[in-house]
Amino acid sequence: MKSFLFGCIVFICAASPLAAQNISILPVPAKTVRTKGSFVIKQSMRIVAPDTALAKLLAASVRELTGIDLKTAATGPGSIYFLQGADSLGNEGYRLEILPGRINIISHQPAGWFYGIQSLLQLLPAERGIPCMEITDRPRFAWRGLMLDVSRHFFSKAVILSYIDQMAKYKLNTFHLHLTDNQGWRIEIKSMPKLTSVGAWRVPRTGYWKGMPAPAPGEAATDGGFYSQDDIREMVQYAAKRFVTIVPEIDVPGHSLALIASYPELSCTKQPQQVLAGDPWNTSRANVLCAGNDSIYAALDKIFTEVAALFPGEYIHVGGDEVQRIYWNKCPHCKRRINSERLKSAEALQTYFIGRVAKIVESKGKKVMGWYENLDSSMVPGMAQMSWKNTKGGALASQAGHKVVMTPAFFTYLDFYQNDPSLENGPFTVCRLSSCYAFDPLADGALETNVLGGQGSLWTEQVPNERKLQYMTWPRALALAEVLWSPRDSLNWPRFTGRMEAQFPRFDRAGVKYATAYLEPLVNAVIMPDSTYCIRLAAEVEGLDIHYSFDDTSPDNFYPRYTGAPVAIPKGAHHIRVISYRQGRPAGRELNLDLAELTKKAARK
Incomplete structure (x- = not known):
């Protein structure tokens, strides 16, 4: 969790009664034109699609929603067609034509077919038929994401796959996976086996995160887990079928206690450490890698070599923020590095460290991304910035030529409580549903051509199980899905809440928990x-x-x-x-x- 406190500001929006509309597609499409008639799905119908996997996905979803078992074919006559076209709508845009006798899903690339399917499925079940209409749709931003912290609490592969499935239904396409932190290392690195034999485990604790009791002498570390490389491959493949890219994060040089507990020689103190079970802001814990020690960079080269081979996406996130530089100021290795590189301070050493890590990542054929830090020294050239404190830092980075993802805490941090804190154990402050809907990645003068998009970020200090994970995500992620996909001038809070409530039966059928704090x-x-x-x-x-x-x-x-x-x-x-x-x-x-x-x-x- 990013360590700061906000004032408890309540964002209040006016709204109208939440009567569900006949068309309740979320995110709201760019353009919808109603036409006469309706399309009735019948048992004898066929889906004709050159993409067999997508055709089967649509057929399975229709069967689940209606009980009707549609056939699929690559060519020939049918009732639902996947057609090539709509070049002007880009790689993710689509046109959905619902006619009395057939449905056409038209796109330039398979991703557009997939998103057309999601819009179509939201019109089901329809006992009296799907109303005829023509939808023309494309996303506002390319990066429409959710971030999940699996270090503070570990979630099984099955939970991750379910989470990906739900986010893809609402056209979210980027899953940022925070794999490492002070409380656990969650990815198998074969060349450094202690990362999972030691770093993935901590003493078991239950309750509020702050002030968690320290490990007792000799207490066994039995709480945790990690994803094997086969698990990662399965997750990546599952996500890809739903047009979701997984972006891994290896958080360095701070937030590194699980790494240091595994290999103490990588810290400035070189003293044995334990994986943390609770509050990370204990300065007696040396959770920072030694930036003056070349063995650090050799270890990170091993790690990023294996990470890059597992994740086919273009970005790897390297963290890079909230570094406790007090250790560097005392460390003889770091002092020598500052002098030998003619750096002005330990702050400049942070930029130096990230610069070297960026080169390692780039050498693996990947682009590097990190949390935006307001450092006096210059940002690493070519590094994409993820702006979390607000959108101002991201705007400055975008104006300086950096690609930017916006995830400002007040609007997008899904670990914040949703109403009064007496009802929820979320940390820091409130992030209401209406606050998520007010999020605009282009606020504060950000340069649009350099803003990739935005994401909701769920830190899990106070999220110990899947039900709480779902409750903190939904429906706030629906608000973020709409503001990241739909045209800005199409956003309407009262209409959104109606479309949102129309999704709740879908969550109920899927057994997904959601919050009603907005009521x-x-x-x-x-x-x-x-x-x-x-x-x-x-x-x-x-x-x-x-x-x-x-x-x-x-x-x-x-x-x-x-x-x-x-x-x-x-x-x-x-x-x-x-x-x-x-x-x-x-x-x-x-x-x-x-x-x-x-x-x-x-x-x-």
């Missing part, structure tokens, strides 16, 4: 002119009635309804309970909040 009230204390405190309530979407109580009883729709004016806190009250209703039924969870904590927050503002 829950926003509760804040405010200081009035007479210095007393009142409570102000709000909703992220319209169409909600908010009911509340101060007497420690659970409110329902017979309790007082919030009308918009601040509500005075009764004497003696110590909690407020709040719940929202929509169309006479409870929506979201009941909030039970400590009034003392709310008033403290108001006083600090």
Whole structure:
């Protein structure tokens, strides 16, 4: 997790009632024209496609959604056709023509066929037929991603494959896999076997990440895991069939305790270390590689040789941020390196280190990417930058000629909690669904030609299992999928929430957990002119009635309804309970909040 604190700012958008539309495709296509009639899928129909794998994928999905078993063929008569064309829509664009007697999916490349399939499947099941229409669609950005941290908590290969499958359904095409950090090394490197025999394991711990108990003397490290090289190949192949590129990250020179625990001689102190079980911000842990030791670069050459052979995508991510340079300032090897290279400081040594690592990666035929760092020394030439603190750093990098991926924390960090922190154990601050939908990779004057796109990033300090993984991803990733695919002038918050809710039955069928925090009230204390405190309530979407109580009883729709004016806190009250209703039924969870904590927050503002 990137180590900083935000102010707890709540982003509020107005919205309209969330009635599902007849056409609820997400991301919203660039252009949709309704025409007369409907197309009814029947058992006797055939899919005619030159791409056998895609035809079978469509047939399997139709069977799952409708029970109808469509046949497939490479040529001949049929009812659903994959056609070559639509060159002007690029490699991922498509045209979907739904006519009363046939469906045409037209694209320049197979990726376009795949995305046309995803749009078609969102119109099913349709008992009365799929409404006829013509859709012309292409993505706004080439990089439409999700990042998953598998170091802080390890997730099995099956979980990864399911995650890829879900993201591909919404035209997300880049899966950034954070494979290494202080808490675990997750990829087999055959030339350095201790990385998985030692670095992949830590002592078992459960609970809140911060202040996790240290390992007891002699305690066995049994929690963890790693992906074998065969696992990686299977994941890469599975993703490729869904037009998802996996981008591996090997995070150096900081965030390297799992590497150092495996090979202590690679650190400045050369002292034995243990893989960390909890909070990484303990400066007694030497989690930084020794930039002055040439053996470091030899080890990294081995690692990146094997990584590059496993991942066919063009980028390898090397981390590069949050380096605790205090070790370098004390290390005789690093001091000598600073002098011999005529560097001004340990900060410049960080740029030197990343520059050498970049050359190693480039020597394997790959492009290098790292987290944007606001260093006084110049950025490594040709290195793509991933901007996480905000979009300003990415904008500066883009203007300086660097390719950029935007993942600003306030808009895209999916580990942040989604409503009040009393309900969730997410760290730092809030990232609401509406905040994700407000994300624009071209903010702050970024040079459009150098912005590859953006991604949501899910750090997993507080994500211990698959259900929490799903809950933190969806539906916020749906908002990001739309802003990264759809034209900016097509974005509409009320319509998006309707399309989003139309996806929930698909998640239910797939057994995927999702959050409904956007339906829950926003509760804040405010200081009035007479210095007393009142409570102000709000909703992220319209169409909600908010009911509340101060007497420690659970409110329902017979309790007082919030009308918009601040509500005075009764004497003696110590909690407020709040719940929202929509169309006479409870929506979201009941909030039970400590009034003392709310008033403290108001006083600090």
